[in-house]
Amino acid sequence: MKKRTFLKLTGAAGAGLLVAPFAGCGPSGDAEGVMAPEATPGAGEQTGKRPKLKLHEQAPLGYAYDALAPVIDAETMELHYSKHHAGYVRNLNAAVRKAHEFEGLHIDELLGRLNESDAHVGLRNNGGGHFNHTLYWKLLTPGGASAPSGKFKAAIDEAFGSTANMLEALRTAGAKQFGSGWAWLIEQADGRLAVTSTPNQDNPLMTQIVEAPGRPIIGVDVWEHAYYLNYQNRRGDYLQAFTDVLNWDAAAAVWAEGVA
Numbered sequence: 001m002k003k004r005t006f007l008k009l010t011g012a013a014g015a016g017l018l019v020a021p022f023a024g025c026g027p028s029g030d031a032e033g034v035m036a037p038e039a040t041p042g043a044g045e046q047t048g049k050r051p052k053l054k055l056h057e058q059a060p061l062g063y064a065y066d067a068l069a070p071v072i073d074a075e076t077m078e079l080h081y082s083k084h085h086a087g088y089v090r091n092l093n094a095a096v097r098k099a100h101e102f103e104g105l106h107i108d109e110l111l112g113r114l115n116e117s118d119a120h121v122g123l124r125n126n127g128g129g130h131f132n133h134t135l136y137w138k139l140l141t142p143g144g145a146s147a148p149s150g151k152f153k154a155a156i157d158e159a160f161g162s163t164a165n166m167l168e169a170l171r172t173a174g175a176k177q178f179g180s181g182w183a184w185l186i187e188q189a190d191g192r193l194a195v196t197s198t199p200n201q202d203n204p205l206m207t208q209i210v211e212a213p214g215r216p217i218i219g220v221d222v223w224e225h226a227y228y229l230n231y232q233n234r235r236g237d238y239l240q241a242f243t244d245v246l247n248w249d250a251a252a253a254v255w256a257e258g259v260a
Contacts, residue, residue, distance in 0.1 A: 056096070056107060058089045059134060067142045071241045076229045081137065084225055088129030088201070095122035107131050111205040124209070128201035132182055135219045135254070144247035152252040159193040169195040170220065171239040180223040183239075186214030187255065193217070217255045218246070 061081050066074035096102050102110050102123060110127050114120045148156055148163055160166040166185065174183035177197040184196050186204045196204065196212040207213040220242050227238035 054104060055093045056089055056130060058086055058130070059137075061137055063142055068140060068245060070230075071245050072140070072227075073230055076225075076227070080221075080225060081133075085129070085133040085137075088126045088133065091122065092126035092130050095126055099123060108205060111203055112207055114206050115208040124206065125201050128203040128206070131203055131205070132201055132216075132219050132221065135216055136221050138250050138254070139218060139247055140242075140245065141247045141250050142245075144249035145252075146248065148248045148252060150252075152248075152255050155193055155255070160195075166193070166195065167243045170218065171236070171243060173197040174220050174222045174239045175236050177222050183220040183222060184214075184216055185218035185251075186212070186216055188212075188214045197222075218251050 061077075064074075065077040065081070068077065096110075099119070102113070105113070107127060107130060110123065111131060114124050114127070147153075153163065156163055156166050160169060170183050170185055173195050174197065177183060177199070179199065181197055181199040181202070184198065184204055186194055186196055188194055194212065194214065196210075196214070198204065198210055202210055204210055204212065204214045204216050220239065222235060222239070227235065231238040231241075
């Protein structure tokens with residue numbers, strides 16, 4: 001892998017996956033995945049009370065709800081971002097409050113520590129929902145290159161033979177995912193790219209849960225709320241539209257640097 005190893009991304013090591021102190025990511029527009037401070041250092045020792053939890057926050061969308069119309073309409077974007085994603089963030093924070101061992105973890109590391117136990121269901125569903133949607137909005141940012149280039153294209157060609165082949169594999173994975181879920185382009189532990197899918201809000205960083213772990217590079221939401229107002233039951237049309245508006249500069253940046 002590039003500048004961050006797979007083991008670091010799954011929580012085995014790496015200071016970059018530990019909580020970053022005193023940096024927010026919500027309306028102020030700072031980086032996603034860092035938790036906003038709610039108490040000053042030492043407050044717990046001074047008062048004898050537990051310091052307030054640093055919360056996960058939803059990063060600003062960064063573009064207008066109608067910026068992708070007619071591919072994705074404004075109503076779908078607003079509901080998806082302001083209701084669905086916001087709900088995942090709210091419920092994730094509620095779940096972390098009940099699971100103190102997950103306090104202060106960067107979202108990447110939190111996902112890597114999850115397992116299939118009932119105790120982790122809330123963290124799994126909502127932590128995955130938060131991470132997955134943050135990546136999704138980034139990839140849909142209007143503008144950017146309309147095709148991959150350079151080393152990123154070379155990595156795609158090495159794994160799939162061509163960009164067209166990779167996109168076809170990605171769309172097929174999304175179309176065949178039964179019910180709700182996601183289709184992914186991932187970087188595997190050996191650095192090679194692959195396509196996979198996960199149900200619900202599961203995520204390839206959930207190494208103790210998913211069959212094909214890896215670092216997410218491209219994630220396509222195939223829950224019906226992502227496309228039904230535009231495409232009804234025509235999931236294949238939505239998947240084609242997603243790949244048509246994919247911001248390849250954003251995807252290349254994720255591949256090169258990681259999501260955090």
